[in-house]
Amino acid sequence: MYLMCKVLFTIFLRFLLISQVHSLPKKKSYSEIKSCNIGNLAEEIASYDSVVRDIVDYVVSGPFKRKTYDELEKFVDMFGARISGSQVLEDSIDYMIKLTQDEDLTDIVTEELEVPHWVREQEKITMLEPRSKNIAVLGLGRSVSTPPEGVTSDVVVFSSFKEFDDAPIEYVEGKIVLFNAIYTTYGETASYRTQGAVRAAEKGAVASLVRSITPFSINSPHTGSQYYSENVTKIPTAAITLEDADLINRFYTRGEKVVLNIKMQSSFETKTSRNTLIDFKGTKNPEKLVIVSGHIDSWDVGQGAMDDGGGLFVSWAAPIILKRLNLRPKRTVRAIFWTAEELGLIGAAAYAEKHKNESHNINFIMESDEGTFAPRGLAVAGTQEARCIIAEILKLFESINASTLVETDSPGSDITVIVKDGVPGASLHNANENYFWFHHTEGDTMNVENPEELDLCTAFWTAVAYIIADISVDIPR
Numbered sequence: 012m013y014l015m016c017k018v019l020f021t022i023f024l025r026f027l028l029i030s031q032v033h034s035l036p037k038k039k040s041y042s043e044i045k046s047c048n049i050g051n052l053a054e055e056i057a058s059y060d061s062v063v064r065d066i067v068d069y070v071v072s073g074p075f076k077r078k079t080y081d082e083l084e085k086f087v088d089m090f091g092a093r094i095s096g097s098q099v100l101e102d103s104i105d106y107m108i109k110l111t112q113d114e115d116l117t118d119i120v121t122e123e124l125e126v127p128h129w130v131r132e133q134e135k136i137t138m139l140e141p142r143s144k145n146i147a148v149l150g151l152g153r154s155v156s157t158p159p160e161g162v163t164s165d166v167v168v169f170s171s172f173k174e175f176d177d178a179p180i181e182y183v184e185g186k187i188v189l190f191n192a193i194y195t196t197y198g199e200t201a202s203y204r205t206q207g208a209v210r211a212a213e214k215g216a217v218a219s220l221v222r223s224i225t226p227f228s229i230n231s232p233h234t235g236s237q238y239y240s241e242n243v244t245k246i247p248t249a250a251i252t253l254e255d256a257d258l259i260n261r262f263y264t265r266g267e268k269v270v271l272n273i274k275m276q277s278s279f280e281t282k283t284s285r286n287t288l289i290d291f292k293g294t295k296n297p298e299k300l301v302i303v304s305g306h307i308d309s310w311d312v313g314q315g316a317m318d319d320g321g322g323l324f325v326s327w328a329a330p331i332i333l334k335r336l337n338l339r340p341k342r343t344v345r346a347i348f349w350t351a352e353e354l355g356l357i358g359a360a361a362y363a364e365k366h367k368n369e370s371h372n373i374n375f376i377m378e379s380d381e382g383t384f385a386p387r388g389l390a391v392a393g394t395q396e397a398r399c400i401i402a403e404i405l406k407l408f409e410s411i412n413a414s415t416l417v418e419t420d421s422p423g424s425d426i427t428v429i430v431k432d433g434v435p436g437a438s439l440h441n442a443n444e445n446y447f448w449f450h451h452t453e454g455d456t457m458n459v460e461n462p463e464e465l466d467l468c469t470a471f472w473t474a475v476a477y478i479i480a481d482i483s484v485d486i487p488r
């Protein structure tokens with residue numbers, strides 16, 4: 012009896028857990044997608060098997076082995092962090108153009124746009140009560156400065172917006188708010204970072220802090236974007252570590268007054284940057300595009316090796332490998348290096364606007380911006396018919412264990428801007444369970460990358476783009 016109760020209880024717990032993660036994208040293998048009947052196309056797709064093998068061999072054990080990793084390493088070591096609007100970002104764009112020209116790919120265009128340039132200067136948080144302690148801090152993008160002497164006040168802690176909304180204005184006015192929401196998924200928890208300052212300011216707070224958006228920490232604060240509202244006072248806002256958020260919360264819960272002094276200085280201006288477009292022209296329908304992409308800018312901490320150096324370099328490699336192997340598809344394969352993703356998908360929005368009269372020519376758009384760990388497949392947005400075709404293509408990647416199709420409505424970051432208008436697209440689905448440990452921190456360095464996994468991503472990315480660019484039908488909308 013006891014045993015049976017225990018088993019039932021375990022099943023109940025598991026059910027609870029599963030219902031909690033309902034916001035995760037649905038994972039489906041191709042065979043689970045119902046009513047896929049793509050007729051003769053299945054046979055045509057199967058015939059690409061030898062091309063896939065050639066590309067995988069060339070990248071995983073042939074002349075391109077470790078090339079993506081070595082080039083990424085040189086790149087991030089040379090430039091380091093590449094924040095939107097900085098000269099180092101522009102220099103890194105020039106470097107990528109040269110690197111591509113050295114491979115005899117010359118169909119390269121850059122498109123200028125205005126981007127935000129937010130520069131972090133001094134940042135310091137000191138706990139004054141109940142004891143003196145340095146609090147590790149990273150200001151959030153676009154945060155305003157404090158006065159030179161900083162802002163000093165006591166802290167009120169909230170574990171959710173619900174709890175915050177229930178608190179009377181008098182309780183928050185003049186205080187420093189700490190949003191201390193425990194990480195569930197990035198999508199769910201990041202709103203405390205993006206919206207926290209506006210919400211806190213609406214109730215008269217003098218500054219807003221957020222528990223870093225991560226499930227794991229070795230006292231590392233995680234920066235990221237946040238958005239002020241037009242008619243709401245702009246208050247200084249920053250991320251602190253899980254450890255310090257927990258410490259402050261423990262004092263607070265015990266009823267002890269926690270007083271902080273926050274000093275933050277930064278500057279903000281507008282600069283010019285560029286999206287970079289590299290075309291490997293199609294033979295039959297060069298106006299039709301299969302886009303592979305990643306963003307070249309990064310936050311100002313770490314090296315931007317993972318976010319998004321990996322995505323940048325697998326997308327750089329795709330047209331180069333096709334050129335080297337003389338695999339010229341019917342449609343054009345276009346690599347795009349987006350600029351100013353981190354400050355709000357600025358480059359992608361400018362591209363969408365500039366090219367909106369030809370968006371019908373985008374056959375499929377791909378982005379890698381969630382890690383380049385072992386590839387597992389694609390997270391695909393599009394009609395059922397579109398997904399059936401992609402699922403059939405993914406079958407060709409069983410040998411490298413990358414056949415999973417995840418259904419999503421909003422893949423990638425930049426490309427959501429284009430996919431929301433009905434263009435089919437996908438992001439790289441990969442074994443990125445630890446991605447958010449490093450995301451937007453000083454820890455985003457080459458040490459996170461793995462050469463074998465990066466090779467697999469490169470081969471997968473290249474072969475998928477080739478097949479979609481070459482098959483006899485357009486991806487339906």
Ligand SMILES: *[C@@H]1O[C@H](CO)[C@@H](O)[C@H](O)[C@H]1NC(C)=O
Pocket residue numbers: 241242
């Ligand atoms: C801000 O306030 C002005 C003046 O009251 C108003 O016209 C405008 O619509 C407001 N903007 C927003 C985003 O609420």
Ligand SMILES: *[C@@H]1O[C@H](CO)[C@@H](O)[C@H](O)[C@H]1NC(C)=O
Pocket residue numbers: 368369
């Ligand atoms: C889209 O507009 C641009 C600029 O006006 C033009 O150069 C281009 O040819 C147009 N493309 C199509 C497909 O109409």
Ligand SMILES: *[C@@H]1O[C@H](CO)[C@@H](O)[C@H](O)[C@H]1NC(C)=O
Pocket residue numbers: 387412415
């Ligand atoms: C293959 O991928 C699945 C997830 O799609 C994963 O659970 C499994 O461990 C992977 N197998 C290998 C050998 O990496």
Ligand SMILES: [Zn+2]
Pocket residue numbers: 306318319352380424
């Ligand atoms: Zn990114």
